[in-house]
Amino acid sequence: MPHDPRDESARPGAIDGRTAFRDAVRRAFATAARERVRELQLVDVDYEAWPLDDAGVLEALGAWARLPSRRLLMVAARFDALPRLFPRFAAWRRDWSHVVECRATDVEPSQIPTLVLAGPASLHLADAQRWRGHWLATPREVDDWHEVVDVLVQRSEPGFAVNTLGL
Numbered sequence: 492m493p494h495d496p497r498d499e500s501a502r503p504g505a506i507d508g509r510t511a512f513r514d515a516v517r518r519a520f521a522t523a524a525r526e527r528v529r530e531l532q533l534v535d536v537d538y539e540a541w542p543l544d545d546a547g548v549l550e551a552l553g554a555w556a557r558l559p560s561r562r563l564l565m566v567a568a569r570f571d572a573l574p575r576l577f578p579r580f581a582a583w584r585r586d587w588s589h590v591v592e593c594r595a596t597d598v599e600p601s602q603i604p605t606l607v608l609a610g611p612a613s614l615h616l617a618d619a620q621r622w623r624g625h626w627l628a629t630p631r632e633v634d635d636w637h638e639v640v641d642v643l644v645q646r647s648e649p650g651f652a653v654n655t656l657g658l
Contacts (some may be wrong), residue, residue, distance in 0.1 A: 494503070506614060506624040511561055513542045515607075515614050515626070520548055522612035528563045532608040532640050536570050536600045536619075543580040553592035556587045565593045566643045568600045570651035589651045595650030596643045603643065 616624035
């Protein structure tokens with residue numbers, strides 16, 4: 492049975508290490524589907540370290556996306572490596588393009604946080620070099636990060652096209 496990230500035994504607060512971060516992302520997506528979170532907001536410079544091709548992640552995202560009126564917002568400095576690194580995620584994104592919005596921001600990459608905003612299962616990777624972060628403990632903390640995402644979106648344009656046009 493999956494752990495509920497709101498349960499302190501399953502969510503001690505700290506994320507320490509790459510494996511812990513990847514596991515936290517998996518749990519956040521599974522919880523978002525189970526808790527019927529309407530909107531997911533994901534932020535990272537390039538998502539290259541995320542478990543986006545993981546079968547469990549794609550299954551959780553698919554279960555979440557099948558719910559009515561869902562929206563997944565992804566903000567990054569660049570999306571160019573995603574189709575090559577995560578072909579299964581790229582295919583999933585094509586199938587769910589009506590739910591997924593990808594935005595490329597012009598903000599300096601060092602100023603782009605690593606976030607999963609997924610209601611009660613939100614997390615922030617504060618130190619990407621050492622893979623240290625924490626689960627967001629309060630709705631106020633989540634709201635504060637939503638404001639940061641809003642600023643990033645204001646300084647962005649569409650990115651990660653569903654189809655590549657060519658001649």
